[in-house]
Amino acid sequence: MAIRMTGLTSGLDTESIVAALMEAQKSKKTKVENKKTKLEWTQTIWSGLNKKLYSFYTDYAGKMRFQSSYLTKKAASSDSSVLTATAKSSAANGSYSVKVSQLAAAQYVTSAKLGTYKTTDENGKQIDTAVTSTTKFADLGFDTSGSSAIEITSGDTKVNLYVDQDTTIGDFVQKLKDAGLNASFDEKQSRFFISAKNSGADSKFTITNTALSTDQTAAKDALLQAMDYSSLSSSDQSTVKQVLSDLQNSQSADTKTAAYKSLQDIADTAARTKVTDYYSEQLKDKYTSQYITTETTTDADGHQVTVEKLTDAGRQALKDANLDNDTYTDTDRLSVVKDKLISQKVSEEITADDYKQKIESAVENGSADAGVDSKATRDSDIIVAVDN
Incomplete structure (x- = not known):
């Protein structure tokens, strides 16, 4: 703790004297700071006044140089919530009334x-x-x-x-x-x-x-027949309906071109599905005849009945496909062959390159067995129906 001995030898209170002198210096500093603050306030006021003067010049005084500023006209409405009005300089003077006949x-x-x-x-x-x-x-x-x-x-x-x-x-x-x-x-x-x-x-x-007129009905029926409409999926049927609607609304060249493209794509897809289904059925019949045989036997009542049995090829194919099981009965194996093996074999073969080529050839050139016309015939029928 500091020990002070103010005026110990001289008898003067030097500490109070120093404090009084410093207080006088602080007073000078405060006056300077007050003057600075006043100057800043003055500067702010003059800046605001300058902005107002400039705005007055640009928005009002400057425009007084032009003749158009003295030719403006104003329109007022007695009820601005119902009607508002504006007037150009060329508007005739007068009062007008507006009658509302119907909102x-x-x-x-x-x-x-x-x-x-x-x-x-x-x-x-x-x-x-x-x-x-x-x-x-x-x-x-x-x-x-x-x-x-x-x-x-x-x-x-x-x-x-x-x-x-x-x-x-x-x-x-x-x-x-x-x-x-x-x-x-x-x-x-x-x-x-x-x-x-x-x-x-x-x-x-x-x-x-x-x-629809007789001609329109005939053209529509011809189009649906060319599309094999009843065999299409619900999504494709909706597309065909939309195309018919578009054609009814507009017979422009662009609408027709879009209709040709859309319907021909659907017809190609439908033809591909029919051909694929046809070949799939053929393959199913092929494997069924290879794997399953029928025999006629006599039951306990002396009646002749036909029963299905697996052929040796069917039993071997079941094992090769890892679908056999030691716990299976012959009836179980027959069910597995019907439900899994044959469909698996058909799927493998129908997606192989050989059948892919057959399917694309039938879609392009037609197939009487699959009930599919050639692409040229389909496209031609669609174009004629759309044009009509």
């Missing part, structure tokens, strides 16, 4: 309640069934002969839905959406709710059921 509104349609339709339960009894999105138009009594179409027009957009035995409520709703409308089917209320997305006459929409 713009988005067109909408709410259908009647569809209710229920009759179906048959597992006991053959007629029951009432509620209409859902998966309900088919045919169940509701709609014409599904193939000559009927629903045309949906919304503004400049036109979409057609061809109605057949598989067309559903959900298909119709999707087509409405494709046309640019708000559409839904409320299953609880059993009603359609359809509306335009925008208000005004430009967004007006119509929904009409139209019948």
Whole structure:
């Protein structure tokens, strides 16, 4: 701890004297700092004033040099929440009144309640069934002969839905959406709710059921026949329907070219599937005859019965494929040959190069046995049908 002896010899309080002198110096420093702060405030005020003067010059005073600044006109509305107005310099002076004849509104349609339709339960009894999105138009009594179409027009957009035995409520709703409308089917209320997305006459929409002309029906039937429509997958059938709709909406060269390409690709795929199935059946018959034989025996009642048995080749093939088991009975082995071995052999051979070449040749050149026309014939039939 420090020991101080202030004024011990002189009798003066030197510590207080030094502190007083330092206090005087601090006062000078405080005055300087206050002057600095005042100068900074003054600088800020002048800077703000300069900005306001410059803004006044550029936004107002500078524009006073031009004649156009003195020719402006202003329009005001008595109720800006209803109507707003602007005026050009060339506008005539005057007061105007606006009469609203009709307010713009988005067109909408709410259908009647569809209710229920009759179906048959597992006991053959007629029951009432509620209409859902998966309900088919045919169940509701709609014409599904193939000559009927629903045309949906919304503004400049036109979409057609061809109605057949598989067309559903959900298909119709999707087509409405494709046309640019708000559409839904409320299953609880059993009603359609359809509306335009925008208000005004430009967004007006119509929904009409139209019948195809005789020529259109014939062309459509020819196209479906060329496509072997009934044998197509549900996905390919949907694509064909979409192509028909596109062709109905537009007969442009681009639409036709797209239709040719899409339908020909589907026809080629369908032909390849038919040829593959044909050769697969041939191979299945081949291996079945190699591995399984039939014998006629007499049962305990003296009746003749035909039974299936494995051939020696079948037993050996089962072992070679590692599908045999010491615990198997002959009946077990027969089942394994039918359910696994033969299908395995068919799969291996049908994907080999030899059969790949056979399949591609049949798709390209046709095969009477497989019921497939040549690609040239298929393509030609599709082009003619599309053009019609």
